[in-house]
Amino acid sequence: MLGSIFAGVGDGFLLFLIASGLTLIFGVMRILNFSHGGYFMLGGYFVYQAVASGSPASLPLPLFVVAVLGGALLVGAVGIATERLIFRKIYQLSDIASLLGTFGLLLVIEGVAEVIWGVNPMSVPFPTLLGKSIVIGGVRVGTYSIVLVGVGIVVAVGLWVLLRKTPFGERARAVAEDRYVCELAGVNTALVSTAVFALGTVLAGLGGALATPLIALTPDVATAFIIEAFAIVIVGGLGSISGALIAAIGFGVADSLAITYYPPLSGVIFFILMFVVLLVRPQGLVNNARGLA
Amino acid sequence: MKKQRITLAALAAFSLVLAACSSTGASNDTTSSSQSVETSSSSVASSSETQGSTDSGTSSAATGFTGDPLKIGFLDTMTGANGNVGQLNLQGAQIAVDQWNAQGGVLGRKIELVVKDEELSPEKTVQHMREFASDKINLITGFTSSSDVLAAKPLAEQNNQLIVTAGATDTSLTTTQHSKNVYEVAANVHMMNVAAAHLAGTDWKDAKVWDGVAYDYLTGHDAWDEFGTLLKTENPSAKTGKSAFVPFTATQNTPFINSLLAGNPSPASSALYYFMYGGGAVQFAKQALPLDLFSQYKYVVGFAGGEEFSSALGAEGPHTYFIHDYFYQAYDNPVNQAFIDAWKKLPPTQGLKLAGPHEWTEEGYTAMLAYLNAIKTAGSTDTDAVRSALSTISFESPMGTVKFDPSNILAAPVTMWQCKGDASAEIGYSCFGSESVGPEVTLAK
Numbered sequence: 040m041l042g043s044i045f046a047g048v049g050d051g052f053l054l055f056l057i058a059s060g061l062t063l064i065f066g067v068m069r070i071l072n073f074s075h076g077g078y079f080m081l082g083g084y085f086v087y088q089a090v091a092s093g094s095p096a097s098l099p100l101p102l103f104v105v106a107v108l109g110g111a112l113l114v115g116a117v118g119i120a121t122e123r124l125i126f127r128k129i130y131q132l133s134d135i136a137s138l139l140g141t142f143g144l145l146l147v148i149e150g151v152a153e154v155i156w157g158v159n160p161m162s163v164p165f166p167t168l169l170g171k172s173i174v175i176g177g178v179r180v181g182t183y184s185i186v187l188v189g190v191g192i193v194v195a196v197g198l199w200v201l202l203r204k205t206p207f208g209e210r211a212r213a214v215a216e217d218r219y220v221c222e223l224a225g226v227n228t229a230l231v232s233t234a235v236f237a238l239g240t241v242l243a244g245l246g247g248a249l250a251t252p253l254i255a256l257t258p259d260v261a262t263a264f265i266i267e268a269f270a271i272v273i274v275g276g277l278g279s280i281s282g283a284l285i286a287a288i289g290f291g292v293a294d295s296l297a298i299t300y301y302p303p304l305s306g307v308i309f310f311i312l313m314f315v316v317l318l319v320r321p322q323g324l325v326n327n328a329r330g331l332a
Numbered sequence: 333m334k335k336q337r338i339t340l341a342a343l344a345a346f347s348l349v350l351a352a353c354s355s356t357g358a359s360n361d362t363t364s365s366s367q368s369v370e371t372s373s374s375s376v377a378s379s380s381e382t383q384g385s386t387d388s389g390t391s392s393a394a395t396g397f398t399g400d401p402l403k404i405g406f407l408d409t410m411t412g413a414n415g416n417v418g419q420l421n422l423q424g425a426q427i428a429v430d431q432w433n434a435q436g437g438v439l440g441r442k443i444e445l446v447v448k449d450e451e452l453s454p455e456k457t458v459q460h461m462r463e464f465a466s467d468k469i470n471l472i473t474g475f476t477s478s479s480d481v482l483a484a485k486p487l488a489e490q491n492n493q494l495i496v497t498a499g500a501t502d503t504s505l506t507t508t509q510h511s512k513n514v515y516e517v518a519a520n521v522h523m524m525n526v527a528a529a530h531l532a533g534t535d536w537k538d539a540k541v542w543d544g545v546a547y548d549y550l551t552g553h554d555a556w557d558e559f560g561t562l563l564k565t566e567n568p569s570a571k572t573g574k575s576a577f578v579p580f581t582a583t584q585n586t587p588f589i590n591s592l593l594a595g596n597p598s599p600a601s602s603a604l605y606y607f608m609y610g611g612g613a614v615q616f617a618k619q620a621l622p623l624d625l626f627s628q629y630k631y632v633v634g635f636a637g638g639e640e641f642s643s644a645l646g647a648e649g650p651h652t653y654f655i656h657d658y659f660y661q662a663y664d665n666p667v668n669q670a671f672i673d674a675w676k677k678l679p680p681t682q683g684l685k686l687a688g689p690h691e692w693t694e695e696g697y698t699a700m701l702a703y704l705n706a707i708k709t710a711g712s713t714d715t716d717a718v719r720s721a722l723s724t725i726s727f728e729s730p731m732g733t734v735k736f737d738p739s740n741i742l743a744a745p746v747t748m749w750q751c752k753g754d755a756s757a758e759i760g761y762s763c764f765g766s767e768s769v770g771p772e773v774t775l776a777k
Contacts, residue, residue, distance in 0.1 A: 046586035096647045096755030157682030158415035160611040160644045162618055170648075172622045179593065181622035184586070254583070255614035255644060259412055263583055291584070298587035302548075305587075306579040 042178040043299040044292055049184030051291025052191030053250055057264055058271040058283040059198060060242030066278030067215045067235040068130060073141040074121075076265025077148030078114050078240045082247025083163075083256050084156055085110035091163040091251075103166035107248040114244025115237045122236040127229075145261060152258040163251035170252075183252055190249060194242065195284050202280070211235050215278065270309050274316045276323025285324055398440040402713060404429075404703060405464045407457065407484070408474030408498070410449035414610060416640065417476040417692050420681070421498040422447060424689070424696030425473060427674045428704065438707050452476075454483035465491040470715045471707075473699045478502030478551070481514060488513040492715045496722070498699040499692055501636055502551055506739040515722055515740045517699040519657040521551060523774035524635050525559045527746035528655050530769055532603070533566030535748075536631050536653075539603035541573040543592050543629070545616065546607035548577035555607050555635070562777070573602070580612060585619040597628040604629040606652070609637030614644040626650035639763065642751040643685045646760030649753035657695065658731055659749040660688030662766035668730035671697055685759035691747075698729045698742070731768075743771035 061075045089106040090098055121144070129140045164170070169183045202208035214221050214231045221228050246264075254260060271290055275282025290309055297304035304311070316324065406425055408418030422445075429443045437443050446469060448460040457480040464472055465487065472488070475481050475497040482505075488495050489511060496515045497505070503522040505514060519527075532539060542563060546552030560572040574595035576588040597604070604626070608616055613634070617626070626632050633653045634641060642649045660672055675689040684690070689697075706721035707713055726735040734744045749766035 042590045043587055046584065046590060050584040050586070091646075096760075153411060153415070157684070158411065158419065159640055159681070159683035160416075160614040161683055162614055162644045162646070162648075164646065164648050165622065170622055172624065179590075179623050181586075181619075183622055253615075253618050255611035255618065257611045260611075263581060266581075267583065294584060295587045298584075299591060302577060305548075306581055 040296075040299075041176050042180075043295040045175065045178055045180050045184070047292030047295030048288055049181070049187055049291070050295065051288035052188045053246060053253075054264075054267055054271055054291060055191050055284050055287035056194060056246030056249065057243055057268040058275070058287055059194065059280050060239035060246075061265075061268050062272045062275065062278055062280055062283045063198070063242070064236055064239040065272065066280075067211055068126075068232055070126070070130060070137050070141070071134075071269075071272075071277075072126075072239075073138065073265060073269075074144035074148060075141075075239070075243050075268065076261035076263075077145045077152075078118060078243035079247035079250075079264055079268075080152060080256075080258065080261035081117060081148065082110045082114045082244030083251045083254070083260065084152060084247075085113050085244070086248045086251045087156075087161055087163050087256055091161070095164060098164045098166045100166040100168055103163075107245065110248040111241050111245040114247070115241035118240025118244075119233060119237045122233050126236065130232075145265070149258040149261050152261075156256075156258070158257060160255035160257050162255055165252045187249060190245075194245070195280070198280050207231075207234065267309060270313045274313050274323055276325040279323060279325040282323055282325030396440070397437055397442040400441065401444045402438060402441040402707075403444050403446050403467070403469050404700075405460075405469040405472035406445045406447045406474045407450050407460050407464070407472055408447075409452040409476050409480075410447070412452055414452055414476050416610070416684070417499050418449070418474065420690050420692035421474055421476065421696035421699075423675075423678065423681070424693035424698070425498070425700040426696075427671065427678075427693070428697045428700035431670065431674060432704050438704050439711065439713070443704070450474075450477075450480055452480070454480055457483045458487060461487040461491075461493070465493065470494060471703055471713065471718060472496075473696070473703060474498055475500045478505055481505055482509060485509070485511050485514055494715055494719055494722070496699045496702050498695040503554075506737075506741040510739060512719065512740075515702065515736055515742070517657075517702060517742045517744075518695045519744065519746045519774070520741060521555045521636075522558065523741070523746050523771075524655045525555060525562055526774045526777050527748065527769035528605070528633055528635070529559060529562035529566040530773055531653075531655075531748060531767075532563055532570060535767070536603060536633075537567060537570075538601060539567075539631055540570050540601045541595075541597065542570060542603045542605055543573045543595060543597055544575040544605040544607065545588065545592065546575070546577055546605075547612060548579045552577055552607055556605065559605055573597070578608065578612065578616060582612070583615075585616045586623070588616070589620045589623050589625050593623065593625060593628065599628055599630055602629050603631040603633060606632055606634045607636065609635070610640070613637055613641050617641070617645055617650065621648055621650075638691050638749075639686055639751060639761075640684060640690065642753070642761040642763070643759065645753060646685075647753040647755040649751065649761050651750065651752040653748055653750050655746060655748050656691050657744060657746060658691040658698075659747045659763070659766050660694075660730075661763065662747045662749060662768055663731050665728070665730070665732055667728045671730045685761075687759060687763070694730055698731075698734075698744075701727060701729055702736075702742070737771070737775055741775070743775055745770050746774050 057079050064072050086106045129137045172179045172181045210231050214228050218228050271286040275286035293308050297308040408421050410418040450457040461484045470493045473496045476499040478500040481500045501518050501520050503520045505516050544556045546556050574592050576591050578588050635655050638654045705727040706718045709725050710717035710721040726733050731744045737743045745768040747768050751763040754762040
């Protein structure tokens with residue numbers, strides 16, 4: 040039981056990194072961005088390109104940290120470019136049209152990745168010191184998973200501080216609540232949107248970069264993770280970062296327990312929980328009637 | 333209200349994506365247009381009268397083709413999750429085509445491949461099979477997915493087309509779902525299981541408990557069950573232990589790994605049956621490495637995949653015994669040497685670090701050799717004549733002289749070889765220690 044919970048929490052925090060950016064972008068721009076999985080994938084490939092394409096025998100931790108941060112920032116730059124070139128047009132579309140538009144963009148990003156890196160699975164070695172496990176309460180836990188939990192907590196707290204205690208957060212929440220009034224008040228809403236989109240894509244890139252030692256990098260990894268991230272965002276409450284955190288950990292643990300105690304439910308438990316939560320609480324776990332929560 | 337509408341829209345779109353992903357294997361949702369692959373020219377190192385080519389494939393162009401080019405259909409998954417398999421199958425088929433064209437083609441005609449991407453989708457498979465029929469292409473190869481072969485089979489029978497599969501491995505294709513229009517080149521799951529059980533009773537006799545991990549689909553469950561049955565015969569002192577079945581879409585593997593570790597495998601007397609391939613096999617391994625799963629087993633035996641696993645894991649890769657149809661170091665004959673030589677002249681495969689041709693390349697190569705030898709023997713490209721020839725001829729392949737079994741599976745050896753991460757190797761791993769189990773063993777049970 041303890042082992043399943045540890046495993047689920049570790050996986051949940053990784054999913055939170057992806058879902059937090061997704062829900063942040065929705066909260067401000069009111070757009071469900073299917074291409075978010077593409078930014079996650081790009082974060083992974085950027086790290087691979089920087090540190091692992093030459094089959095290194097080992098990966099020094101400082102180099103990995105630099106690659107992860109650089110990869111996340113690079114994805115943020117791609118995010119800014121796509122926001123300015125593509126998303127500003129998508130914002131004007133209806134809900135369904137914008138969903139399909141972002142899904143189309145996801146396919147384009149996957150296609151570009153396929154051209155550049157091919158379809159064969161790739162991986163990044165564990166950085167030194169983080170490729171082992173420790174025993175907690177009789178259960179073996181990977182040190183890298185513990186690091187992921189730590190990063191997830193830092194990101195969650197950081198986002199809370201950013202959105203609640205800084206002028207940028209104040210503006211972002213204001214735009215999320217009423218963009219029109221903000222424009223009348225002289226807030227540069229386009230700039231806020233770009234900044235929030237960049238932050239969201241940096242989080243996706245960070246998730247992808249940090250996931251690389253634990254996954255097989257292929258272009259379709261973008262789709263695999265975005266499906267789970269979407270379920271988390273919907274259940275947590277659209278636009279709710281705290282809801283995404285609760286849902287991500289809840290889903291991670293539920294899936295882990297299902298695998299351990301009733302394997303036929305593994306993979307399906309996500310959608311059963313989503314169905315149940317939406318029946319009981321259609322607005323999601325954390326009610327976020329307006330703006331960011 | 334607005335928010336509820338968006339939630340509903342999100343759910344609708346979400347369902348669409350799920351449906352799309354489940355039917356396409358998360359592949360790129362673009363339709364690949366039909367394309368004729370231009371064949372390159374190469375020199376004739378020796379005039380091979382026989383079914384294989386010993387051409388080392390270098391320079392001068394063959395001339396004197398007569399008549400229209402012979403178009404052979406190549407239908408495989410070229411993009412998305414399993415696109416790597418299809419692309420390697422195509423690489424092998426193209427090597428065979430180039431070698432034969434350099435020697436004058438077949439029946440004096442230049443050979444051309446017409447390549448279509450079925451995107452791991454039965455619907456696309458059916459669509460492309462119909463296109464082949466309307467284009468009068470009756471000889472088709474490729475095929476990674478056994479499900480897609482089953483989708484293509486009724487059309488092949490209806491339109492009198494032949495299929496020689498390169499990568500499909502499901503045992504049912506040549507047993508319960510047998511068709512006189514379908515021939516299978518790759519060793520099927522049954523043959524690999526028999527070979528593994530045979531080795532479990534000989535080379536790996538000291539493994540007393542076999543745990544298993546497989547993809548959570550019918551073939552994965554059937555393969556593990558069959559191996560357990562065969563193990564009882566081949567090594568009565570051994571037994572099966574824990575098993576885990578991993579969904580194709582799983583992003584989280586740790587609980588499966590923990591469930592295997594809960595059985596307390598012994599590094600001295602336990603073995604792991606690893607029926608996973610592609611990205612899923614790599615991802616499972618990545619999450620198993622920090623938990624020391626592989627070092628708890630004396631033998632880790634991987635099925636249906638090979639160096640793509642070791643290539644992705646590099647120096648971290650565990651010592652793995654692979655069971656599949658072909659390994660380039662295992663066979664010493666002119667056809668294999670010519671095949672390896674031709675492969676070495678190709679540009680490196682994107683994202684794959686190899687020291688020799690991958691078995692999926694060999695499958696595409698041998699499937700094409702089967703067709704070309706059958707056409708040559710039949711003296712015709714007529715479906716019935718080629719089918720008759722396929723069922724009777726022997727031909728030289730990289731694994732030696734082979735012929736199709738009456739069940740339409742190629743009676744060729746199953747090969748076991750070992751690879752492990754090796755920081756001193758240029759490609760990050762090294763492979764060694766191969767052994768063959770012949771069809772007299774694998775097809776006898």
